[in-house]
Amino acid sequence: MRWYLGFTYVAALMGIAPGSQAADAAVYQDAETGFTFSQYSVQYALGKNLIFRIAVPSPVPAGSAYDTVLQVVAPADVGWAGLAWGGKMTNNPLTVAWASGNTPVISSRYATGHVMPSPYTGASYGRFKTGNRVNGTHWQYTVKCSGCTTFTGDGRTTTLNPKGGNRLAFAYSSSRPSSPSSNTSSFNVHDSFNYWTHDFATAGNTAFASLVARNLA
Ligand code: HEM
Numbered sequence: 578m579r580w581y582l583g584f585t586y587v588a589a590l591m592g593i594a595p596g597s598q599a600a601d602a603a604v605y606q607d608a609e610t611g612f613t614f615s616q617y618s619v620q621y622a623l624g625k626n627l628i629f630r631i632a633v634p635s636p637v638p639a640g641s642a643y644d645t646v647l648q649v650v651a652p653a654d655v656g657w658a659g660l661a662w663g664g665k666m667t668n669n670p671l672t673v674a675w676a677s678g679n680t681p682v683i684s685s686r687y688a689t690g691h692v693m694p695s696p697y698t699g700a701s702y703g704r705f706k707t708g709n710r711v712n713g714t715h716w717q718y719t720v721k722c723s724g725c726t727t728f729t730g731d732g733r734t735t736t737l738n739p740k741g742g743n744r745l746a747f748a749y750s751s752s753r754p755s756s757p758s759s760n761t762s763s764f765n766v767h768d769s770f771n772y773w774t775h776d777f778a779t780a781g782n783t784a785f786a787s788l789v790a791r792n793l794a
Pocket of ligand 1: 666771
């Protein structure tokens with residue numbers, strides 16, 4: 578089953594007035610890692626949400642490449658969850674993740690069509706010592722990404738705006754990858770996907786570099 582959870586449809590079911598979507602966005606202070614994240618809670622199935630948190634350095638000079646810290650919280654029934662940095666499946670970095678035993682596994686991917694995304698070396702991930710866990714109700718990961726905010730695709734190079742809104746997308750599957758301990762595992766197509774505008778303006782961290790140094794494994 579594949580769902581496209583259009584906001585109006587979901588909002589109508591939940592009795593939410595159109596325009597109240599901003600309630601899903603928040604600033605989250607993470608005591609565990611020390612980062613300030615801009616958070617977005619996105620519905621992947623009725624009544625179930627994935628949380629995406631993004632932190633960026635502040636300031637970032639206009640037009641320059643910059644690292645991000647990504648923290649994702651997924652309910653235990655999420656087989657894999659992906660983030661598309663360019664807001665669509667194709668021609669942008671995809672951060673795909675799942676739980677393997679007690680460990681979240683992060684897989685860097687890129688797709689040029691609506692087929693299984695290939696491993697992608699244009700983005701690299703640094704695992705944090707903290708902020709990674711798998712328990713009975715949720716799994717969570719926290720990583721530094723180099724290469725997620727500047728990428729080439731569709732014949733151009735795109736850099737996400739560190740001071741504004743960026744259109745992102747997610748995909749969710751209830752089924753687990755076939756070889757969960759490997760970050761090059763195959764996995765099945767998503768059950769749902771959707772888009773949102775993530776506010777990077779509230780994601781700035783003046784102490785970004787020192788916080789990264791303190792947290793990197
Ligand atoms: C086995 C892996 C995958 C397959 C076979 C697959 C296949 C497809 C197909 C056929 C569509 C067309 C729309 C539809 O018919 O529902 C689609 C759309 C989409 N997929 Fe995937 N997909 C895969 C993995 C991913 C991953 C890892 C992401 C990461 C975020 C993703 C994000 C999206 C998004 C956002 C759309 C909406 C249309 C678009 O942006 O192009 N997909 N996918």
